Amino acid sequence: MPHSTERRLQWLKYITLAGTALTALVILVGAWTRLVDAGLGCPDWPGCYGRLLVPDNEHAALRHPDVPLEPFKAWVEMAHRYVASFLGLIVLSVVAIGWSLRKSSGYPWKVSLALLVVILLQGAFGAFTVTLKLWPQVVTLHLLGGLSVLTLFFWVHMRIRLSLTRHLTTPSNAISSPKSYVSPTSSMNLLWVIGVSALILQLALGGWVTSNYSGIACQGFPTCNTQWWPEMDISEGFHLTQTVGPNYLHGQLHADARTAIHMMHRLGALLLGIALLVLWWRYRTTVSVGRALTLVVMAYVIQVILGVANVLLWLPLWLALLHTAGAVALTISMGWAVWCWRYQDNTD
Template identity: 70%
Template sequence: MHDSSERRLRWLVQLTLLGTVLTAVVMLVGAWTRLVDAGLGCPDWPGCYGQLLVPDSELATLRHPDVPLEPFKAWVEMAHRYIASLLGIVVLGVVALGWPLRQCRHYPWRVSLTLLGVILLQGAFGAFTVTLQLWPQVVTLHLLGGLSVLLLFFWLHLRLRRVLAGPKGERQRGNAWWVVAAVLLVLQLALGGWVSSNYAGIACQGFPTCNGQWWPEMDISEGFHLTQTVGPNYLHGQLHADARSAVQFVHRVGALLLGIGLLALWWRYRQWQGVARPLMIVVGLYALQVALGVANVWLWLPLWLALLHTAGAIALAMGFVWAWWHWRHQALSANTTTNYSRYSDVVA
């Protein structure tokens, strides 16, 4: 590897780490924006009342006389947009720095291009979130898009570190154990976004029961009606109580299924060197996330605890990808070592 290419790779390793951290910050600021009801603090996009900075009340009234300016909420929303724009610049920097390396063997150029495509799509979802007035489908997709950017940055960072260190060994191919766990995790994250976008966080009072019942009154068809009307303002939600209870209850069932899936995955690989420990950390993060979810219900969704629950979801997703990375690149040698040890025991 040439010195210039190695320097470029080192810069890319640092830049993708920065992008990973910055994406997590953007997601937490986005969650804070939603929790303080500032998602429509600016009624237009990309500016705020037609300005790049939050204007005064007089100018805001001239621009949107039907939407009174609330300065705090407007600044919260614009802070989220400013940080998200900075993240877009980081993505462009990753693509630009990687351009001369795009034909080098093992360089993850396709991952870089995928990251660029997802961040552009994420910007569109950010615009639709405002223009469609917090339509739950778009809000949920916006959350999943943010997680996609986060995990792509993290995966790219891991790939670049491996390229810099030099390729070693083979890669393990996917199997049903990891696929099932990954699908359960994605579904649960989507359910969490649906709970948030429909303001169903405390629709079920109490835990483990929901509103004092193990099987509460629910309207599942309405709660998961994915063709809701475009047009109404969805701030604070439009679903009735039984529909919100259904959303929250299904989210709890999803958490249970995810827990079973993660425990099964850990049990399957509990004796694999280099894989068991990352999976144990994932199980620990899952347990912490469940505890945060229960605490949010018991304490009526305080702001700081709701933000911790979002941070827990971010940590769980990253932990799972990190464990998967270890399995892909260490499982073959670990399995070989384990099998050899068992063979030695038999011979002895």
């Protein structure tokens, strides 16, 4: 392998690893921004009251006299934008450095382009989050977009590591190359489809809970407001075509609608748990996949504990952030499990 190609792959390996870690940070900063009600700390986009730095009260009053400046919330919102913009630059660097490798066998060029497309969509959703005043549909899609960027960054990183190792072991060590470097399995597996779909559904429900401020719509656990099946308005809670309201800060739904959202999130967690346990049981004797799925189940259990604690402790900021971190950990661990299934144990 030419030295320049090896050097590019080495650089990309470290850049994508940093990108994966930074994406997790961006998701947590975004969650913190929402939890401290700073999502509308700046009433415009991409600047804040027309500037790239938070202005003084006098300029803010002239620019948006109807939206008083709250410096702390404005700086929190801008900090999120700064970190997200830096992440976008990392994605652009991955595409730029990988351009010369796009025709190389095994290089994840298409996945890199998908990452670029998703990060651009994330920028658009960031703008819509402000201009549409925290519309729940946009906020939820923005969260799912962040987790998609995380998954794609992780996948590109793993593919680059695999491509680099293949190049370093070919042709001299090709015969003795370890099993982890075989071609991926192409067969569909219903259990994996169900498991991944259940996770996506639960993440979407989690985003819908937080965007509609339904985290403590149910008091108590395992019951909800002292009932196993409380009064709920499912049609209103999941009315996805409602008009854009003037401002969704703190939500607009009535109590029964928020209760419905919260209860569906609990049921989604139960469904996800069953799907993960079935997957784990099926692959428990397969070394790499079994270990990876054990991590997934552990992350799931911790996430459930954090969710219950948030309800019982009335959603303290630090615990709500840990719950978001749990979603990140669950997403990454599931991505690792899928990777192990596709690239390490597909011949079992």
